[in-house]
Amino acid sequence: MTFSLFVEQVFNGLQLGMLLFLVAVGVTLVFGVMNLVNLSQGALVMMGGFLLATATKATSSYWLGLPLGIAALIVIAMLIELLVLRRLYARPHIDQVLATFGLMLMFNEGAVMIWGRDPVFMAIPAALEGSVTLLPGVAYPIYRLAVTIFAGALGVALHFLISRTRLGMLIRAGADKREMIQLLGVDIAFLYLMVFCLGGVLGGVAGMLLGPISAVTTGMGDPILILALVCVVIGGLGSVGGAFVAAMLVGMCDTFGRVLLPQALGAGTGQAIANMIVYLVMAAILIWRPAGLASR
Amino acid sequence: MNPMFRNTILVALAAIFAAAPWALDEFSLNLVTRMLIFGIAAMGVDLLVGFAGLVPLGHAAFLGLGAYAAGILTDMGLESAFVVWPLAIMVGALGAAIIGGLSLRSSGLYFIMITLAFAQMIYYVFQSLRAYGGDDGFALTRNTFAGLIDPYDSRAFYFLTLAITLVIFLLLLRVVASPFGVALRAARDNEARLAAVGLPAFGYRLVAFILSGALCAFAGVLLANLTGYITPGYGSWPQSGELLMMVLLGTAGTIWGGLLGAAIFVALSEVLSEVSDHWMFYLGLLIVLRVLLAGGETTKLLKRLDPRRRADG
Structure with missing residues (x-):
């Protein structure tokens, strides 16, 4: 592996890790605060991609399409919470798994009904086209770099939101002692709605960012959801910091596994193990720490 | 349920199942066989969900393990079901022992997600088997029964599946009523007390996990034989x-409930897929509604049909 390839892969790994973090943080927040398993997060990732593609086409501007798409995402997330999830908080996990699985089927097939089965391709916004020279001899696409930076900035903003603001305080309190903050007069239903919207929009934004990199297709959120669930489990359910570390680890393992393993073990075996590497890492971490990295 | 009522239902069911091969065309008969096969898998999953209180989101892995083991063994030249099927089921049980041993260290949500992750791992193993078609899969020559049963006769295969399902059903009823079943439910309801009595919850759960994995593998073997x-x-x-x-x-x-649910599910997806290309949407909608409209609708319906219950109001 040459140095330039190595640098490129580090950036690819960072990018995958950041995107996974955006998706995983939604799942882990919803679990931490509401004690709910949400398999519909993958559907929101996909909706993000489709909404941005449609909004961009309608306004013929990526920069107008972005806020429109996010607004539409917020509406969808609110509808999901108000109509379905709200009724599931006190239910056993199997009900939550099945209802959100059902939602996922509805969204995936609903997207087929609206947008058809063919992948929707999105252009990279003009301002972010081309590539930039990171180091002498190492060129990297600007858009991918922008995605990583933007996702990273969102992560930092989220950190401040959770650790420094009143909403963040309520979120942390809600995760720790649900009944207590309810007794203190906090509108818990509203807090839950906010948390779900926040998580859902972050997932949807990940889908939007992915749009121009890989085409937007129905079911595009499913594999991402599964990887995000792995991050959530490795990081420790409900832990945002844990999800971040896990997402970086998964992003790097997956990216480097796909490059190095086929070289080391031959195309067939290497690719097979590269597909599994994330799960192998997860199994190893769980044998070491059954409740994830964030547990003590 | 009152015994008279129950017996009437059982006799009616037995009559329906016995008459099915003559009343139905081949396509519909295969559909009923499919219901039975998924019924076996669902009963196995119910052992974990309903009795051990664990929700596995990765039991398709065992369905796949059974099918692939059967397919690969058959491809290697073993044809007899008497050899291939037990071996394939053992592969499923072995897989379940390993995955169960690792996943059962956790519970609740962790268990859901860990079983999912292990299943994904196995899924990618299947996908990477280039010699067996990779992503496209491969065809299986149906297993033979030393000339006793013609594996390509839909009726014969239906009756074979019916017999297997019935035996498994009765065995499982015994299992959940046995001391083992009681311990399993005790582990679900109060693990600390079970431990205080000196019984290991982990052991009971692991056995249940292996049993349910083996049942799913059996279903996988049957499904592979049905679809070829x-x-x-x-x-x-x-x-x-x-x-x-x-x-x-x-x-x-x-x-x-596993048998009933599998029958409803297979029938539902068949009917919906004939009505609309977008049947997955309606299936999803039905599931969401089913969960939201409280639990046990089917059971409630059955209870409402029960004359004694109805008399009670």
């Missing part, structure tokens, strides 16, 4: 979700 084709899709995670759906549709914690 094996793909990685057998072990995909939506398939795992569907197995849970079947258990819930039929009512968890009853064993027969």
Whole structure:
């Protein structure tokens, strides 16, 4: 592996890790605060991609399409919470798994009904086209770099939101002692709605960012959801910091596994193990720490 | 349920199942066989969901393990079902022992997600088997029965599946009523007390996990023989979700609920897919509604049909 390839892969790994973090943080927040398993997060990732593609086409501007798409995402997330999830908080996990699985089927097939089965391709916004020279001899696409930076900035903003603001305080309190903050007069239903919207929009934004990199297709959120669930489990359910570390680890393992393993073990075996590497890492971490990295 | 009522239902069911091969065309008969096969898998999943209180989101992996083991063994020249099937089921049980041993260290949500992750791992193994078609899968020559049964006769295969399902159903009823079943439920309800009595919850759960994995593998073997084709899709995670759906549709914690749920699910997807190309949407909608409209609708319906209950109001 040459140095330039190595640098490129580090950036690819960072990018995958950041995107996974955006998706995983939604799942882990919803679990931490509401004690709910949400398999519909993958559907929101996909909706993000489709909404941005449609909004961009309608306004013929990526920069107008972005806020429109996010607004539409917020509406969808609110509808999901108000109509379905709200009724599931006190239910056993199997009900939550099945209802959100059902939602996922509805969204995936609903997207087929609206947008058809063919992948929707999105252009990279003009301002972010081309590539930039990171180091002498190492060129990297600007858009991918922008995605990583933007996702990273969102992560930092989220950190401040959770650790420094009143909403963040309520979120942390809600995760720790649900009944207590309810007794203190906090509108818990509203807090839950906010948390779900926040998580859902972050997932949807990940889908939007992915749009121009890989085409937007129905079911595009499913594999991402599964990887995000792995991050959530490795990081420790409900832990945002844990999800971040896990997402970086998964992003790097997956990216480097796909490059190095086929070289080391031959195309067939290497690719097979590269597909599994994330799960192998997860199994190893769980044998070491059954409740994830964030547990003590 | 009152015994008279129950017996009437049982006799009626037996008559329906016995008459099915003559009343139905081949396509519909295969559909009923499919219901029975998924019923076996769903009963196995119900053992975990309904009795051990654990929700596995990766049992399709065992369906796939059974199918692939059967397919590969058959491809290697073993044809007899008497050899291939037990071996394939053992592969499933072995897989379940390993995955169960690792996943049962956790519970609740962790268990859901860890079983899902292990199933994904196995799914990618199937996908990477280039010699067996990779992503496309491969065809299976149906296993033979030393000339006793013609494996290509739909009726014969239906009756074979029916007999297997019935035996498994009765065995499972015994299992959940046995001291083992009691301990399993005790572990679900109060693990600390079970431990205080000196019984290991982990051991009971692991045995239940292996048993349910083996049942799913058996279903995988049967399904592969029915369809004559094996793909990685057998072990995909939506398939795992569907197995849970079947258990819930039929009512968890009853064993027969698995059979009922599988029948409803197979019938539902068949009817919906004929009505609309977008049947998955309506299936999803039905599941969401089913969960939201409280639990046990099917059971309630059955209870309402029960004359004694109705008299009680």
